[in-house]
Amino acid sequence: MTSIPRWVRDQQWAVTSPPLIDTAAELQPPRELLDNSGARGYGAAPVTRSGRLGIYFEDLWADWIERHPDYELVDRNLPVREPGRTIGEYDFILQNRNTGHHLHLEVAVKFYMGVGDLTHVGNWFGPNPEDSLAIKVERLLNHQIGLSDHPRSQAELLERNIDIRARAVALRGRLFYPLSGPRALPTRVHPGHLHGYWGLPADWLEACEDPALEWAALPKRLWLSTVARDELEATLPLEQLLASPAFGPQAGSRALVALRDGQEWLRGFLVHEDWMARVAERQVD
Secondary structure (H helix, E strand, O other): OOOOHHHHHHHHHHHHOOOEOOOOOOOOOOOHHHHOOOOOOOOOOOOOOOOOHHHHHHHHHHHHHHHHOOOEEEEEEEEEOOOOOHHHHHHHHEEEOOOOOEEEEEEEEEEEOOOOOOEEEEEEEEEOOOOOOHHHHHHHHHHOOOOHHHHHHHHHHOOOOOOOOEEEEEEEEEEEOOOOOOOOOOOOOOOOOOOEEEEEEHHHHHHOOOOOEEEEEEOOOOOOOEEHHOOOOOEEEEEHHHHOHHHOHHEEEEEEEEEOOEEEHHHHHHEOOOHHHHHHOOOOO
């Protein structure tokens, strides 16, 4: 049995797991923000605003900040607008209680599978192929994190007596490598990133023949921290799992996890030919 509540483990993962991208030092979250040892004790699980994983991830960060002894959460999801359009939105604006300085923090969680030339950041795609690591990095580093430079944003911050002195990015997640073929580190990706594997049904059956492994579907609510058998509905031999309707072509890309002695050993994605065809239209040669 897992004794630490799932949301507590997810929160530790959200804040302290390795970053996906290797950002410049000035864009890394302050060390003291990642250390919450002096925080108020855990209470009830934070109330999440949505069943979406990205919103849950933000809610975990918000609770972490609100309990932090050195930081105050000034605002969250603050939009910047001008007539006719929204320019952008701040994920979090924090104030250091010791210095009085403000910090703009952007957070996100993403999961991508690599195809073709794995060193190219444009060849990493989500379960929805329209989402890619290249698109996320471009938007995060060239738009979202620079929001305070926009004249409209500067005017609104001045009205609220907010002087942003620093910016930080916390992009967490996991990259999934092909079951077959060499691994290569994508450009701008942090060398310590978390990883898993992806493949077609035949790839999984060929690569994972160990009868000691138990397999299960991994629902999205369990995509963050490590899982154990008691958190899963059922485990099956891999061949039976892949033959179930939940893993058929109509189900799209599905996350799965392998357990050894009741503990997570490997996680990955099962994809089908439809995903491969859609990705082939977008990958970089």
